[in-house]
Amino acid sequence: MSDELRLRAATVTDAASLALEHEPVPRDQVVAGTPATGHAVLDESDGGTVGVWEMTPGAMRDTEADEVFVVLFGAATVEFEHPIADPVILAPGSVMRLEAGMRTLWTVRQTLRKVYVAP
Incomplete structure (x- = not known):
C-alpha cells in the first residue's frame, strides 16, 4: 500500500476525489453495458480494511464479502439473487451492510463511489 493512501491519525483523505485506476469487469460478471471498477485500500489493520470502490455505468453480478459502506456519489440499484430480498436503491449518503456470500446484481x-469497511 502506498504511503500517500494510508490513513494516518489526525489526517484527512479526500475519498471523493481520489484517483482510481479502473479495470473492465470480467465478461462472465457483466450483465449490461461495459462497466469498469476501481478501488484503493486506504488502511489495513487487525481491525479490518478501509477502502474506496467505484463502478462506472452498467450492470454486473457479484458475490459479496462482509462489509459496511457509505455511498459518496452516484446512483445504483442492488438486487439480491441470494438470499432473496427487496432491491435497494443507492444514492449519496446511503449506508449499507453486505454479508459474505450474498449474490447480487449491481445496476x-x-x-457510484463508496467508502467501505471490511473485517
Missing part, C-alpha cells in the same frame, strides 16, 4: 446509472 449503476451514474458512476
